[in-house]
Amino acid sequence: MILDGKCPTGPIETSWDRHRFESKLVNPSNKRKYKVLCVGTGLAGGAAAASLGELGYNVHAFCYQDSARRAHSIAAQGGINAAKNYPNDGDSIYRLFYDTIKGGDFRAREADVWRLSQVSNNIIDQCVAQGVPFARDYAGYLDNRSFGGAQVSRTFFARGQTGQQLLLGAYSALSRQVKAGTVTLHERREMLDLVMVDGVAKGITCRNMVTGEIESHWGDAVILATGGYVNVFYLSTNAMGCSVTAAWKAARKGAYMANPCYTQIHPTCIPQSGEHQSKLTLMSESLRNDGRCWVPKKAEDCEKPAADIAENDRDYYLERKYPSFGNLAPRDIASRAAKEQCDDERGVGPGKRGVYLDFADSIKRLGEDTIAGRYGNLFEMYEKITDEDGYKQPMRIYPAPHYAMGGLWVDYNCMSNVPGLFVLGEANFSVHGANRLGASALMQGLADGYFVIPYTIANYLVTVKPGEVKDDHAAFKESADEVKADIDKLLSINGTKTPSEFHRELGTIMWEKVGMARSEESLKEALELIPALREEFWKNVKVVGTNEQFNQELENAGRLADFFEFAEILTKDALNREESCGGHFRTEHQTDDGEAMRNDEDFCYVAAWEFKGTGVEPELHKEPLKFDNVKLAVRSYK
């Protein structure tokens, strides 16, 4: 089937304004009659729940953490982009739009990206009004810095904790609505099913993670803002609880999963130190503003302390390969370059999977105090984890799975192909194409939550009668019974391997075969290994405890079961996409000097996969991408 994103036509500069005017409105006195469920309370979900509550809708918000403030948006460090052009350095909405399309390697929808760029400016104003303490200069004006992949300074920041401050802003807006009675919070709940009535999303089934109770919640619309899926690689920069579960449950009920093979491997993470590792820690790529990436030129130098390697024997590979962007090359490019150096036996540190990020020159030029002022908390974090002092010796970094550009397919209204199911933030696929630029994730989450969904959801709500289907409908009991049966099954297997052992194995397959470089051969191998491991899981997993208790083993087992099915679709998407673009690199498709080679003739489309059953071939639906405003070009950062 050919999918239609229902984007506005005509001049792009006015597309969002026209769409807003043409959008339907819900009468203020009718809004409270509509119940909207919002799953996830990060930047997208928190902002959406708060804004919809403020408009007067009856909102119920759900999160698996003990507080809405703990969603993983909180961990974003570097900043948030906006086209304010405060520094007068040539930025504009059009430039942000252009950079995002190009950064995404021409695999995103133009209209969605335009809207994002346009509302980016409103986000900054909104956050300032909430009391987000953005960095300010001594005249009291907002400060900006440049960030990976951009040649203008358009990134706003709050020390190294921008995500935290923006999330606390959204959380404060949410708290205000809780007090006002428009939002009801349900913490420590995990969504385990999407309830469908006559092909329309009408509610969710979730597990109370404290008591084990299976709860039914009805809603006139369901919003998923449940983040990304890169924990499919086991080791990633995501929080331990991040999973594909909510999105996958929706996919099992018919929502299409779009471009799952677009995963972002972030270049500046702390390398793995051993087998015991449970997650990888990211350090903001703002470090690349002042740090220089290098490896020894000669493999035999790799064991030497960095200080003993002469300047001439160092290979500043990003500066060498990409003279105009240098150390600020976009993430996909910087990550692949690091991998290339390590594959060439010139990596440093344990297992030789690491490259240096060196601040010596910047410290010499600006002084240690200035560097500490900019990145002090990152140096501290690095020292806590590695026991090394980044001021005295270069840091070691290595790429790690970080972000999912793919996600559930949505139209311009952020509604999936399932009527009544909306998807926001990282959980949807829409704006980042095949690669996300730095400081764009926070922008998208808040854009979707504050400034898109409050307008677009009305287009759907006016077509349904509020409260027409409630939780006394048979579909809710059916869904709850299915969820209980799945839980009982997991608990009854009583095999010999724990969920974390299985997760590690799945992660190894995904990282080795479906990681930074993919080939037809490696992907086909993965497609043998994943289903075999999945089958073993369902025969041999050991989940201790019961459902009727606080049971983290059960939570992990359930999430892993979904990762198994999802991993297969991710791999199939990677196999289908016979080109290299952004974060998706097929070794068969590269230029002579190892750069990604797109195939616009055959693959300029969104691949949206329809789940047809476990172990059954999924069906591919395509949404062709049209570029009327930006010319398709080979992405070059040289």
Added chain:
Amino acid sequence: MKLKLHVWRQNGQNDKGKLETYDAPNVSPDQSFLEMLDDVNLDLARTGRDIIAFDHDCREGICGMCSQVINGVPHGGQDRTTVCQLHMRKFKDGDEIFIEPWKARAFPVIKDLVVDRNGLEKIMQAGGYTSCHTGGVPDGNALPIGNPVAEYSMDAAECIGCGACVASCPNSSAMLYTGAKVAQLAVLPQGKVEAQQRVLAMTEAAKENGFGNCSNHYECQASCPKGINVKFIAKLNREYMKALL
């Protein structure tokens, strides 16, 4: 390294709970404290025993989910460090480690090391915000805010809401937590407008939810993983007095 752990086990609020002893026979100095516990749990799970429940999520020291009292000190006593960022190289071979949940009347135990911190939510919901509407706000640069004021506000805003301040306080006071939010907003022009009602409402909510008062022990600052300064409690008191005048 070989360690002996004494871990608080408690099955819900009605259980009395007790310390149980576990061996951690093969600990790497590069492991984080939680990864050490993961290994203990892996062993428990393999042998069909109930695993030790503990809250954790981001494991990079920012979400505020992890919450353990280690050897009597919330987060384990390393300066400005959450449990998840505490690494085993800070311990010695043969050490005995006592691991307990946050202890405070306002934080009932859910299971083992997991507590219910909903009281903190109630304080925030009482007034921890500016009442701005989505959209209807001026340009971000319309109100210049001097760098020192923005920095002061940011110092306060770094709170991760973990509750270590409450757990370390003999009075289970949440005044550092409350003071940080009150101070962050009170010094900013956009937060000043509602400063009086905010401080009164948040203080009242703290009282209602079982948190005590500050009596200047400063344990909160010592245990705070973000180093939030007790000057924000002084600021809270000043704002409170101003609101009463």
